[in-house]
Amino acid sequence: MNDNEDDLVAPVIIGASSSTTGIILSNLVAPLSTPIISDLASCPCLSDRAKYPNFFRTIPSDVFQSWAMAQLAIRFKWSWVGAVIANNDYGHLALQVFKKETEGKGICVDFIVPVSRATIKTDAKKAASTIQASTARITGRQFIASEAWSTSEELIKNVALLKVASGVLGVAIRSAQIPGFEHYVRSLHPSLRPHDVFLREYWKKEFGCDPVSQACNGTESLYEVHSPFTDMSQLRVTYNVYLAVYAAAHALHSLLSCPNTDTSASSCSSPHQVTPAQLLQHLNKVNVSTPNGEWFGFQGADIQPKFDLVNWQKAPDGSLRLVLIGRVDGxxxxxxxxxxxxxxxxxxxxxxxxxxxxxxGTRKAIRKGEAVCCFDCISCGDGEISNRTDSLQCDRCPLEFWSNPARTSCIPRQQDFLSFNDTLGITLTTVAVSGAVVTTAVFVVFLYYRKTPMVRANNKELSFLLLLSLKLCFLCSLVFIGRPSVWSCRFQQAAFGISFVLCVSCLLVKTMVVLAVFRSARPGSEALIKWFGPHQQRGSVGLFTTVQIIICVVWLSVSPPEPHLDLGVQGSKVTLECAMESVLGFSLVLGYIGLLACTCLLLAFLARKLPDNFNEAKLITFSMLIFCAVWVAFVPAYVSSPGKYVVAVEIFAILASSYGLLICIFAPKCFIILLQPEKNTKKHLMGK
Structure with a gap:
């Protein structure tokens, strides 16, 4: 208060340079409604309007500082950090806010070291050891400083910190220019302010003379002086004080400039009747623009949070300097x-x-009992991908796709089938063609020696027809090789079924003829041979084959095999196969072949001991045993084989059974015809 009643009395306190002071002052003058505007009290607790209705400040709450530090860690993706905090409410609250802001953002705190002023030496050593031992570094250690020490001249000029403090990022109280302030400071002179003790002491230090006790030459001026006192580039706390005064001035101006001439209004006053409650009311409404063009107003106790982002950089002379690198605005x-x-x-x-x-191509696997920032990278499995960094899971590709080698994208699965270019396809083709060539050679031999007893005695016509059917059996296996199509899927099974029925039918009729011939040799059985003449033999073969043709026609008309991608098989390749839409049709084709083969085997077995130097029934018995063994083994192998090997198994069964018939039946005959012609006589054949 000023005793001079002619002077304006402004009931407002500008000060409280700490949160503790602000709390005490606010509680003390709250009953008087006296407003307090602080330049440095940053405790978040002072934002509570219910407890501190008369408190204002021009420095942001510490909550925003911690928020800014958390945003820097998130921005630079520093997921593994350590914290050295003051061992008081200020430090612990800052850490709490930091953790809250970084929660769920992939930021983890490796260590927390509290430091107390009372035990600073011990705590400092502990902090240094913890930092040194921490794994919170990959490419060096980077410090983020709070505003409490980011602009400390004492720390910046500390030579011992040069090695570890270079590059520090700091959140600092924002700085700004105060219009006219530099001119005011540089124009100061002791002669104009003879009672200013501070100015006299500064003058002595700067110019080495005392304007009062020691005469100066009068040319001394602060306009040419470069010192912290005249440096206007770092007006931080000073600018906060300026804003506090500016806010009080505008509130007072608003209070005294009411358009209503009735000064009794509660929101207006005369210069000599200003009350704290009135000024408090107008401070809450301050909303102005400073000469710098900055919008300024209180939101409760606080102003719009603003900070500078500073960086400690090495100057050419080796010292550290403070460089502005950014700002935080709201x-x-x-x-x-x-x-x-x-x-x-x-x-x-x-x-x-x-x-x-x-x-x-990998996924994160959190280590049990460790922070979420510590994890193992596990490669995605076959058929799975991850196309993002730090993916938490691998996604399975759709059925038509498979993972690329890097496990980063799904690519169409390669269609796989038994091709003529495959090693297996080439091998089977060679075996099949070789079988057809050998069968043709046997056919030529039999045709050339068709008038010899060996050929004539073994039912010449059926032998030629058998050789023709065997050749068809060898060749039909080639239809199974190559890309499946609608017509190849239908033709391959029909060709297989009909060719083998024709082959087995020839053997069955030959066996029946052998039995009929020997039966007709008994008294009273002469008429039996009439039922097995050449026409009847050809008719029987045609009848047996026609039944298979009918089965195939019905099957392929109702539910034929179709080209189909077998997506159930895992792998980068998907099998293109002829899918059996009707298992019954395929079973009937195989079953009919099996029925004829078993009948032929039974009859040949019964005729195996008939008297003859060259009993063909024995050869048929051996051939049918091989035939039946191959096809009995075929069924489980066919069912259990994967992918294109299903087709390979069927081709192998066709070739194995065809070679068995060719070798067992015709090899002994060719041996005699070509190498033992002396046995190719009627006398030898009828020896018994």
């Missing part, structure tokens, strides 16, 4: 990364992670 961060000097000395942003990020 919840927006503007940062010029190209101007940052990192602690590593590199232009690349330092990396700090517990585990290097999992590349696409």
């Amino acid at each position: 919840f927006a961060i503007e940062l010029n990364e190209s101007t940052v000097q990192w602690s590593t000395g590199s232009s690349q942003v330092p990396v700090s992670v517990c585990t290097i990020s999992c590349e696409p």
